[in-house]
Amino acid sequence: MSKPARRSATPGTGPKPAGASTPSAARVAANQERPAPRESAPASPPPSYAPRGERPRKNQPLGLPIDDRPQARPASRPEGRPQPGTRNGNGSGAPPPRPPRARKKFRKRRVIIPILVILLVVLIAWPSYLVWYGNSKLSHTDALSGAPNTPGKTVLFAGTDRKVEGMDDEEIGGQRSDSIMLVHIPESGNASLISLPRDSYVVIPGYGPGKLNSAYSRGGPELLVETVENLSGLTVDHYVEVGMDGIQELVDAVGGVELCYDHDVSDSYSGLEWEAGCHHSDGETALAFTRMRYQDPLGDIGRTARQRQVIAKVMNEVLTVSTLVNPVKQHELVGSTASVLRTDPDTSIFDLGRIAIPMRGILGADGIIGTPPILDMNYRPGNVGSTVLLDPEGTDEFFAKVADGSITQDDVAANLP
DSSP, X not given: OOOOOOOOSSTTOSOOOTTOOOOOHHHHHHHHHXXXXXXXXXXXXXXSSOOTTXXXXXXXXXXXXXXXXXXOOOOOXXXXXXXXXXXXXXXXXXXXXXXXXHHHHHHHHHHHHHHHHHHHIIIIXXXXXXXXXXXXXXXXXXXXXXXXXXXXXXXXXXXXXXXXXXXXXXXXXXXXXXXXXXXXXXXXXXXXXXXXXXXXXXXXXTTEEEETTHHHHHHHHHXXXXXXXXXXXXXXXXXXXXXXXXXXXXXXXXXXXXXXXXXXXXXXXXXXXXXXXXXXXXHHHHHHHHHOOTTSTTTHHHHHHHHHHHHHHHHHHHTSHHHHTOHHHHHHHHHHHHHTEEEOTTOOHHHHHHHHHHHHHHTSTTOEEEOOOEEEEEEOOXXXXXXXXXXXXXXXXXXXXXXXXXXXXXXXXXXXX
């Protein structure tokens, strides 16, 4: 009985299934002569520290080889900006949403444009309307003499009064100028307001010596301006005539003013009933306050001072915040003021506004207000009656200081005899 064949230990040399080809003897011999692969030595564990002289980079795990090659920094890209090759940065092809910034700008414009229109109306249109409205209420008269200009700005204020039954022309004015004030604003120096007593004894061009206020009755505003220019040496640039009866309307328009006088008065001529002290006065009382003359120890000088007080108080009320921000009050005051004024044809309501700014300072506590030097309050030169005699020598020097702005409060403080 024959032994079974031994299975070869060499792979591929065992029995083959039927039909399989047997490898050649040469191939078997070659496989037997090929050296067996050498087993590699096991890798040593990585060190747990960096080699001497080398420090690991930040965030570099220990035990890994350090790459000393310069690392390329990723290009910074603003947050929200799409990457190249995409439409919205997330790889999708959808279009990016519309940024809200454009919508916010549009909303801001819708709010800002109406505000700008309102400011334009307030700052330009409304003042322009007030100027037009004031000019429409002003009346004009020829007054300026056409004399050569002198430095600075000179304004002549003339207060006239309507004739009241029971009073003669000498008291109430009639066609006479009841109050005469010369305001001079020099190019530099002190502005001043000089009250010219209406009974001042002066030379009236074409008529000779007489009272200053008679120049108005004889030749109107033009002769009055010419007489004042001869007296002061200053050329009048603006003539402003104030209807004293309009004081009542102005005072009522501002809601009344507080007036002060240190004497008790019961005057039948002016109608003033007054208790010494300060009182809130309406338009009717303020008008009588400006007219009262006979019971004032200073006569016409005292009356002029009270007229200035009324004008100053009205101006202070006009320039209050409550008036400046109230269009209704502005409209009423512009109309009331312009309706009681008469100016030369070249003086507009805008010019009056420019004059009012320095006037407020002049009428303040530190303003320079006074009269020319006076020698005699009751000078009687023949048939002219009682007049005020100005110092002929001191008057020229006084007005020279007014002209160049060197006038001070001391120059006007001691001009009464």
